[in-house]
Amino acid sequence: MERVPQHVRRRIWRSRLYIDDVQEIVDLLGADSADVKISVPGYSTAGGADELRQFKNTTLHEIEIVRARPIYVSVDLLPNRGFIYGAEDDPTTVGLVNKVADILRPCRRWPSTIIFNTITFSVLSLGWSIFVLVLLASSPADVHWSAQKKLLLIASVLPILLLGGASFWIQLQRHTLIVCSRRFDAPTFWRRNKDSITLAIISTIIGALLGTVITIVVTKALG
Known part of the structure; x- marks a missing residue:
């Protein structure tokens, strides 16, 4: 009998993310030259976390970071909750999901x-x-x-x-808060x-x- 792949899902608490944190996730998901897209309400970019600087004076409560191919992994943070999703439960996908969770763990709002x-x-x-x-x-x-x-x-x-x-x-x-500046530049x-x-x-x-x-x-x- 052939095994049917299962998806992987991790819950994320309300968090405070800086551009540094977003870029660390982007670098992790795109380590093997995979395309990674960042989306916030009304905008999306594949140019990295520094593109968020244009929202420096805006409070963001939602962000989605997606790696579509060859392994699908997404990070979806909403105001009251968030999830890391992997399309399959193979060791590579599970490893990426766990590493993203490790990056986000210190970002939980105290x-x-x-x-x-x-x-x-x-x-x-x-x-x-x-x-x-x-x-x-x-x-x-x-x-x-x-x-x-x-x-x-x-x-x-x-x-x-x-x-x-x-x-x-x-x-x-x-709520979840995305601070659109580097950590050392933030108040x-x-x-x-x-x-x-x-x-x-x-x-x-x-x-x-x-x-x-x-x-x-x-x-x-x-x-």
Whole structure:
């Protein structure tokens, strides 16, 4: 019986790519003189990643890089998801797909790496479970919990709620981003985000102060 080739597919998380990253993929796919085409909404080129410089002042959230012959491999990045596709599962195609995945892995946008990490959620859930068990073990069954223990129980749920809220925000707002400049020419992280970081720090300080005041007031009122 003749074996039927199967396609190869790898999922890619939301990423931030620079021209350097795109060119590295193009060089890999075109290493044996194969034609590689780059496509962005409304445009396509076979002239390499430097052609993207014309979009320097434009925010791109989609890009497709295709090697058609002799081995078909495509990299398709969309705002909320992305895939690397190989037409067959022979060793050469699988090797190219895995090498492209290795190039894109460091490009994952860091909040999605943390928020959508199963280990992160598991650690928080385990910590919450242990905390609840400790509270239950330290409280006799026939004694009502004190206000402090109730507040601690509520506070222990907050990290999990924050994780869920952050995941929801990322699903709505944080997309794949193609930066149409070289990495060393691009603005630094601080220059891109200083307003948001400053606002987050101020909000955190205010929230912590309000939380402390509310906890003190409630404790005194109930105690």
